[in-house]
Amino acid sequence: MLSELFPNVKMEDIWTAIGETFYMTLISLAGTIVLGILLGLLLFLTAKGGLWQNKILNFLAAGLVNIFRAIPFIILILLLFPFTDFLIGTIRGPKAALPALIIGSAPFYARLVEIGLKEVDKGVVEAAKAMGAKTHTIIFKVLIPESMPALVSGITVTAIALIGYTAVAGVIGAGGLGDFAYFYGFQRHDFDVVFVCTVLIVIIVFIFQFIGDYIANKLDKR
Amino acid sequence: MITIKGLKKVYPAKHQDVLAVDNLNLEVSKGEIFGVIGYSGAGKSTFIRLLNRLEDPTEGQIYIDGKEISAMGKQQLRKSRQEIGMIFQHFNLLWSRTVRDNIAFPLEIAGISKGKRRARVDELIELVGLKGREDAYPSQLSGGQKQRVGIARALANNPKVLLCDEATSALDPDTTDAILRLLVDINEKLGLTIILITHEMHVIRKICHRVAVMESGRVAEQGDVLDVFLHPQQQVTKRFVEQVMGDKDQEESLHLLENYQNGKVARLHFVGETTNQALISQVSKQFDVAVNILQGKITQTQKGAYGTLFVHMEGSDEEIARAIAFIKTTSVEVEVDADAE
Numbered sequence A: 001m002l003s004e005l006f007p008n009v010k011m012e013d014i015w016t017a018i019g020e021t022f023y024m025t026l027i028s029l030a031g032t033i034v035l036g037i038l039l040g041l042l043l044f045l046t047a048k049g050g051l052w053q054n055k056i057l058n059f060l061a062a063g064l065v066n067i068f069r070a071i072p073f074i075i076l077i078l079l080l081f082p083f084t085d086f087l088i089g090t091i092r093g094p095k096a097a098l099p100a101l102i103i104g105s106a107p108f109y110a111r112l113v114e115i116g117l118k119e120v121d122k123g124v125v126e127a128a129k130a131m132g133a134k135t136h137t138i139i140f141k142v143l144i145p146e147s148m149p150a151l152v153s154g155i156t157v158t159a160i161a162l163i164g165y166t167a168v169a170g171v172i173g174a175g176g177l178g179d180f181a182y183f184y185g186f187q188r189h190d191f192d193v194v195f196v197c198t199v200l201i202v203i204i205v206f207i208f209q210f211i212g213d214y215i216a217n218k219l220d221k222r
Numbered sequence B: 001m002i003t004i005k006g007l008k009k010v011y012p013a014k015h016q017d018v019l020a021v022d023n024l025n026l027e028v029s030k031g032e033i034f035g036v037i038g039y040s041g042a043g044k045s046t047f048i049r050l051l052n053r054l055e056d057p058t059e060g061q062i063y064i065d066g067k068e069i070s071a072m073g074k075q076q077l078r079k080s081r082q083e084i085g086m087i088f089q090h091f092n093l094l095w096s097r098t099v100r101d102n103i104a105f106p107l108e109i110a111g112i113s114k115g116k117r118r119a120r121v122d123e124l125i126e127l128v129g130l131k132g133r134e135d136a137y138p139s140q141l142s143g144g145q146k147q148r149v150g151i152a153r154a155l156a157n158n159p160k161v162l163l164c165d166e167a168t169s170a171l172d173p174d175t176t177d178a179i180l181r182l183l184v185d186i187n188e189k190l191g192l193t194i195i196l197i198t199h200e201m202h203v204i205r206k207i208c209h210r211v212a213v214m215e216s217g218r219v220a221e222q223g224d225v226l227d228v229f230l231h232p233q234q235q236v237t238k239r240f241v242e243q244v245m246g247d248k249d250q251e252e253s254l255h256l257l258e259n260y261q262n263g264k265v266a267r268l269h270f271v272g273e274t275t276n277q278a279l280i281s282q283v284s285k286q287f288d289v290a291v292n293i294l295q296g297k298i299t300q301t302q303k304g305a306y307g308t309l310f311v312h313m314e315g316s317d318e319e320i321a322r323a324i325a326f327i328k329t330t331s332v333e334v335e336v337d338a339d340a341e
């Protein structure tokens, strides 16, 4: 029945493509979370009135974030070719997409982290200071736990953007569902393949959204 | 216990700097509940935040328990802060932690081991009356319960001083009273020195031993609560006293005498009374006079009852004179207004 509707869709190839999409999304998501939280903290802490208030550092961090957010993703991939080649040893395949994916989405997530941290009640930070807390205690025991629902929602939004980016990266040969849809569907005029890939990507996005919302809700005790 | 000398705080601003605290000098003794009252913007919060250096002073010295807070380096300051508890108007609890974990937070900061933390938290929960709510999150608590958590948290590391910034201002009157009783209780049980900031005179009246009235960053007046109530010197202070006692002049202007053909109207001043509270019934039993209370207001302070009663005494002149002579032998002051003839 399915093979009649979608004569050109080979299940084992589709599974491989799904696997590659998940691989790229999850690994780059992990990298994005780490880098994004670090950058977001840096933005927040060096801002005016922050714990490490520092005009120059804040200017540099904000500049870095703004520049990388301004570069369209497809151009960022091209721009990073030499760097990727140096780091991964190739510019093709799911692994080679990782640097561009992480560098493309970390600044975006960093802004979301910064917004989440800004929403932490200043009074609570002040209470921690009044108890004699060190800065790292304030970061790890106040700022991060108190902004956790926002950090998780941010991860959800970023993950979904990343799924989109993996499809774009697919067009230049990164693998995954985007790659599959382009090379096996679009270029061979097998539009049933394009259609199936689209549906699968939409399903993956929904799954991420559902899991993200569930976790954020569970964490929120406000 | 706490000595403050020439304390000054200036907030720089574009057009005109804000002088939030101006040449403030204070002395607070050990075990005392010291109140600071003032209207909004008087500099009270700035003052209390200077005490644990949440704000750095522009000038002046702060000594707490012999140590100069104002001269400390970062690390030393952190250690000292563990010995200064603080509670806030809006509680400032971590919503992500349960009651138990909120109270444990300062213990974690002080590096107390997990087992000891648990025992100490249990003690504190008992002390502030939150048994059974250990595992609730702040969002599941009432305002009064949240402030109890705040108090338990502030006491966790056995501080010598407790700073309270408008600790009851977000609470309803009944809850306010319960929290104030808890503070008195802690003060007596633990011998803790408390500095309490408020804009409500009844808070001062109920629990403070001494009070300073702040206006535009300065201490306008300070002294024993009773003295300040009885003999307010400054206009601000008078207004605060009126908050609790009503307007004295207005009472005096009433024509109390017009309705009485005979007898005498007397004014009784209770000044920190603890022994003569049954005075009226004593007088009417011992002397052949009928005592009508016309009006008045008596209020309870930490040092006893304080206030004025207007009474009308009916009876023979001699008997009234004897009754008044008797009252004069007590510590209640009496003024006879006029003959009602």
Ligand SMILES: Nc1ncnc2c1ncn2[C@@H]1O[C@H](COP(=O)(O)OP(=O)(O)O)[C@@H](O)[C@H]1O
Binding pocket: B011, B018, B019, B020, B038, B039, B040, B041, B042, B043, B044, B045, B046, B047
């Ligand atoms: N961080 C700040 N920056 C600038 N001005 C401030 C700051 N905090 C307080 N002020 C100013 O200092 C004065 C005293 O404020 P505050 O201590 O909060 O008074 P209170 O607690 O008695 O209402 C006010 O004029 C206020 O605007």
Ligand SMILES: [Mg+2]
Binding pocket: B044, B045, B046, B166
């Ligand atoms: Mg204030």
